[in-house]
Amino acid sequence: MKASLTLGKVSSFLGLGFFTTLKDLFTGKLEKEDFKNLLRKFIVPLASILLFFLLWHLGAKSLYNIEAEYKIEKALQDQGQAAADALTACIASGESSCQPNTLPSPSQVWDSFQSLLRDHNIISADKAAFVEKTAALNAKRVAAGKDAIVYTGRPSFVDQIFRSLQTVFAGFLLALFIAVPLGIFIGLSPTLKSAFNWFIQIFKPVSPVVWYLLVFMIVKTLLIGSTDDSSFTISFISVGLCSMWATLVNTAMGVSTVDKDYINVAKVLKLGTFQKIFKVVLPSSLPLIFTGLKITLSVAWMVLIAIELLAQSPGLGLFVWEEFQNGANDSNAKIIVAMFVIGIIGFLLDRLMLTIQNWVSFDKQDAI
């Protein structure tokens, strides 16, 4: 009872309703152990998040001050007292043109996030209006065998996120379709394994930038004379090639190390090669293959930003780069927003793969 009382106090102190609900769940039965668990699972992470924002806030503030002082000092030296005073007043007034350019504070980032959402709403409305306006005309054009007019306005932040997801999934699928079959062949045949081993060892550590350049060289020549925008093609192929190695290695490993008991079963039942691969070898290596795919997806998402940036392919990478080049007042804050979005999406993708992985995996102990 004592523990639950404390908990009630803590939760009301933090203003967190859900703790009270949790407490109700345990009412009367809340043991010391439960409390410890709760502390570890909810309160500690929460506290560390708060601490993180606090440190960020303080850090941003002190960086802001350093930058501001330097700016005023410089104005004083270059243009004299009057200019310095004017600048001080300008900075204090919050006027956007003269703000020091440094690490944005959490609240600035939050503001930018909201302004990005507003921007998205405006663009969406604009797009909807455009579609409505051109609907009749487009119907006529299509009837006459001409191409429909499409919206070519600036993409919003949310559009960029979806473009990035498209690129990463295209790259991931490419990796899947290359690495899994190749891995199976390599795992099944020791000859192929020694033929490919040097290849894997040498190309696995190559950096995304170099992959991009390589793909660029090849795709540019292959698409010679075409006027289509090849940046998407180039970036998803580069993402796929960078990220496929984990899947390749894991698949080959899974296929070549199937449990001897299962192989014995296949032999005693006299399964044909095809049956053996599809009924025994592949199912038993699925857990390892999915571990590989999980790594592949997270690597794909990680290198995507750099590759989009290089390829000038629309998406979060390009967004970050353009904001950096742009150097507008809230550019830094927007970059941090993108950073969080990238992190959170990466985390969600990882979770997704983990769920699938748990779903396909089995415990060997289970069958024995």
Place this chain on the structure above:
Amino acid sequence: MAYLELNNIYKTYGQGDSETEVLSNINLKIEEGEFVAIVGFTGSGKTTLVNLINGLLKPTSGEVLFKGQPVSGTSHERGVIFQNYSLLPWLTVEQNVLMAVKEAFPKREKAVWKRKAAHYIDMVSLTPAINKLPKELSGGMRQRVAVARALSMKPDMIIMDEPLGALDALTRGNLQDQILNIWGKDKRTALLITNDVDEGIYMADRIIPLRPGPNATLGPEFKIDLDRPRDKTEMNDSESFKKTRNAIIEYLMDIGNERKSEAKEEFILPDLTPKDFVNQFR
């Protein structure tokens, strides 16, 4: 000519310095329709022997003849129940059995396969668990699936490697009867590996001990002259049962003691006094 013949079998594992001879000079003849049990200590090479017979392993020297032909690999004619069940964990009970049925009876209709699988699953009373995965089954249930899978291929000879090892006495007795039932019905040939002398006596026509390894060889055979079907309670009172049982156990205890005294001789401790490292570093 015997149904199954093992002539001068030697089996070594490893190469060079790590080479160990597990089985030495194994000679065994099993007639058609016979039920033979091999009892042996753990690690003596029973599974190795089984794998030589079913064709998963090749002898280092000597030959295995089945129906007069040298064994050169696995065959549907010899069904195996593995010691560790070896069910495929990603397949349900039915799928595990179906896989065997399909291989043993190719070019049949799906319905026929399903019926056959259902029949054998029912025989080991697992119909309620037909759609379960191995991980959802108890140890005894898994073992029964393994039995159903092996029998569903209708092998001419059933080779069982401690098939009932992990079961409690009650389930064990039940499955023993089921196996005997199937063996008796189609007059198949059976080889049972076990570590339970009573089980061997209850089920087999002959019991052959496998002496402890390395260099394990087969001991003298013990004939079990009890009428079938055997009854456990009646058997316990029978004089001939008692005599055979005592003889086998005595033999096993003797070789067990032999091994112990050998081990004693092998490990005479050298005459050393431990160094005093603690004081040395002071």
